[in-house]
Amino acid sequence: MRHLIIATALAVGLGFAPVALAATTHVANGTVKSVDMAGNTVTLKNGKVYKLPKGFKTAALKAGEHVKISYQINGRALDASKIALASNRPVKPERSAKTPMTSTSATVQ
Numbered sequence: 001m002r003h004l005i006i007a008t009a010l011a012v013g014l015g016f017a018p019v020a021l022a023a024t025t026h027v028a029n030g031t032v033k034s035v036d037m038a039g040n041t042v043t044l045k046n047g048k049v050y051k052l053p054k055g056f057k058t059a060a061l062k063a064g065e066h067v068k069i070s071y072q073i074n075g076r077a078l079d080a081s082k083i084a085l086a087s088n089r090p091v092k093p094e095r096s097a098k099t100p101m102t103s104t105s106a107t108v109q
Helices: 002-021
Strands: 025-036 041-044 049-051 066-074 077-085
Touching: 041 066
Parallel strands: 049 077
Antiparallel strands: 025 041, 025 066, 041 049, 066 077
16 A cells, blocks of 8 residues: 555656746846847847747847847757737837838928
């Protein structure tokens, strides 16, 4: 009976082991210092560098923007999984190169 209890306790304990080893998602808030398009990274003013997800269009980020980054620690790397502007709207993966035509000149008589 004692061996059955120990075996059951070990089985239950080992069953929860993968949950404990699952990656933890962290959140960082800050201001973008720079964006490295070649390295696919973004650096915040606090000096931390985050690796952007594959396929992320770095043109969507600009220096000076306030962002919220969800990331996981992978060794020494900080792998971003989600980036949102401080207003809680997600950063668009692409921006249109087209700009609307507006007239700002006035006729003075």
